[in-house]
Amino acid sequence: MLSKGDPSNRLDSKAPLQNSAPTVTSSPSIHEHNLDGVSPGCEQPREGPFMSGWRKHVLTFGMWIALFLSTLETTIVSTSLVSITNTLNGFNLRDWVVTAYLITYTGFLVIYAKLGDVFGRKTMYLLGLGIFIIFSCLCGASTNIVELIIFRAFQGMGASGIYCMTIVIAPTLVPKAEFGRYIAIVSTVFALASILGPLLGGVVSANGSWRWVFFLNGPAGGLAFFLLAWLLPGSDKNNQNPQQPLLALLRSKVTSSNLSRVDFAGAVLLLASSMLLVFSLESGGTRYPWSSPTVISTLVLSFVTGALFFIWERSKWVKEPVFSPRLLKGRLMPAMLASSFFIGFPFTAIVVNIPQSLQAVYGYSPQKAGIALLPLLLLSPVATAVSGYLTSSRNIPPVYVILVGSVFQLIGVGLTCLLPTLPIKGADDAHVPASQYGFEAIMGIGFGSTLSTILTLAPLVVDSTDLPVMMGALTQVRVLGGTISLAVCSTLLNNHVESRLPSLLDPSRVTEISESLSAIQNLPSEEQIAVRSIYAEGYNKQNILLTAFSGIAFISCLLLWERPPRRPTSTPAEVASKS
Structure with a gap:
């Protein structure tokens, strides 16, 4: 159990946390890693005190709610996009409603993880949750598609702060040997959000205003905020006087010593690279030709800022890099990121x-x-468990x-890729081939x-x-991959449709369809x-592209192979043998 009087067990501590991973006797240098990227000082963690009892369960419930809401926003919009864009007359910008969320969701994950070390994880968790609640309500109040995209x-x-802080804190709640089961329980959030998101989006769109897709985050997010503010331990020095005013607490966080630890240049370069990359891929072939100066310049700037980010992180002027270069040493850690x-x-x-395809091809309702x-x-959470x-x-x-x-x-x-490209029946009674459901089940297991x-x-x-x-980097590159895939897939679809529709329909009808699938x-x-x-x-065409990247994913996973493989309960001798 976490002792109330022992600050060494605070989850928000800036010091390295016990029992979250193999401990080290000192901070390893870049040259102190073997080919697998593991510090030689690693040894088996000792079983120690962990939060337990009703406080742990209620805290986990609060974290679960917050994570559920932020994850739900990535899926609930998928079946609401048509209704949203029909109302706001912006079907041609539909994917930006998803992409705008994912760009910032992606870009801030590693940054939040680092800022949690500087300002405290509780502070960053509550900050992220507060931002999420406020702008969820503003999304629901949007009057045009541009406002909605900005909000x-x-x-x-x-949402990035919610996701990152949950993943960072999770390993500190249970012993390492139980972490696989615990993260599987936490991951039911993603499974349930994936299940309920499209269903709730469809129900809300069909029976009420799409604005409740966003407004619902207000009261539920408020409950999560209260539980986390109440039960999530704060950083050591700031908990010596838990009754101090909020402004005094914030002043104690934002000090010159803390600010000097923040790698502002690295954070800006990382954000710029991610945002410019997704913008160029989303805009190319849709709003701008691929050969346009806008697309070319943003794509080039994305790679330039990305290269500058890695150069800067290795420079001697950085006190605490956003992403330490030693994390790319060896084979296993780059393989995990890939x-x-x-x-x-x-x-x-x-x-x-x-x-979207079921609505466009078969005329299904949301x-x-x-x-x-x-x-x-449904198969995805089963496989996770x-x-x-x-x-x-x-x-x-x-x-x-x-x-x-x-x-x-x-x-x-x-x-x-084997699915038919022609509806078998007429326009009024077209239906999805039964084989698609089997393919979905296989994908869910994977x-x-x-x-x-x-x-x-x-x-x-x-x-x-x-x-x-x-942990933040693994999450960031996964979401970045998904964000890029949305941009590329949207470009493929739009280019194909825009090249074919003018030969069938007059320009006015093409414009109507581009604005609303209905x-x-x-x-x-x-x-x-x-x-x-x-x-x-x-x-x-999108499915063919996604198959190619699934093949690359399999090859990347092969690079994780080692003999003998790592197990959650590896003995100290097995850990030492890999050091």
């Missing part, structure tokens, strides 16, 4: 694109489209589970087995000093089938 970007900034990126690439695009995604969304059981209770090496999951992902995504298990592997590879930033229903039956077939061909 979604700030909403994503807050695996997270390429696994996340298909996942986000598939969850968003399947409901609610029906969400229900059709259930095979993927089984993975947690295997790694924790059965002491199965996480790399085994990751490899099997990547094979299922590759097979499931690859089979979607995604559920890989996404959370990579996080289970991280504490076995990374020392406790670097674990928070590494305009397809106003076409004569034969034209409806022709237009829906064009959309089906575009989504098939």
Whole structure:
């Protein structure tokens, strides 16, 4: 149990946390890592005090609510996009409603992890949750598509803090041997949000105003904020006087010594690189030609700022880098980052694109489209729970589970390329082929087995000093992969549709369809089938691309292989043998 009087056990402490990963006797230098990227000082962690009892359960519940709300926003919008853009007349900007959220959600993950070390994890958690609640309400009050996109970007900034701080704090709540099972329980948030998101989005859109997709975050987020403010321990020095006024507490956080630890230049370069990359991919071939100066310049600037970020992080002027260069030493840690990126690439695009394709190709309602995604969304949490059981209770090496999951992902995504590109029946009674549900189930097993298990592997590879930033980095590259995939897939679809529709319809009808998919229903039956077939061909191109990246994900996962593999309960001798 966490002792109330022992500040060394505070979750918000800036000192390295006990029992979250193998401990180190001193901070390792860049040259003190072997080829697998593990510090030689690593030794098996001692069993120590952990938060338990009702306080732990209520705190976990508060964290679960906050994480659920922030994750729900990435899926609930997928089946609400058509209704939202129909109201705000911005179907051609539909993907920016998702992408704007994911850009900031992605860009701030590692930054939050580092700022948590500087200003305290409780402070950053509550800050992120507060931003999320405020801008969720503003999203619901939006009067045009541009306002909504801007508010979604700030909403994503807050959600990034929720996600990052939850992942960083989770390893400190249970012993390392139980972390696989605990992270599987926490990961039910993602599974449940994936299941309920499209369904709730469809129900809200069909039976009420889409604005409640965002307004619901207000009261639920307020409850989570209260529970976290009450039970989440604060940093050591600031808890000596828990009754001090809020302004005094903030002043004690924002000191010159703390500010000097913040790598502002690195944070700006990281954000610039991520945002410019997604902007160029989202805009190319849609709002601007690929050869336009806007797309070329932003793409080049993205790579330049990315290169400058890594150069700057290695420079002698950085006191505490946002992302320490030693995390890229060896083989395992870069392999984990690559695996997270390429696994996340298909996942986000598939969850968003399947409901959209069912509405565009088969004329499904948002609610029906969400229900059709259930095979993927139901099998994913089952696979996650089984993975947690295997790694924790059965002491199965996480790399085994990751490899099997990547094979299922590759097979499931690859089979979607076999789906027909023509509706078999008429425009009024077209239906999804039964085989698609089987393909979704296979994909669900693959995604559920890989996404959370990579996080289970991280504490076995990374020392406790670097674990928070590494957990944030694994999450950031996964979400970045999904964000890029949305941009690329949107470009593929838009380019295909815009090149084919003008040969079938007059310009006014093409414009109507670009602004709202519901305009397809106003076409004569034969034209409806022709237009829906064009959309089906575009989504098939997306599936081919996602299959290629699933293949790269499998290759990346192979790089995690080692003999003998790491287990959650490896003995000190086994840990030392890898050092």
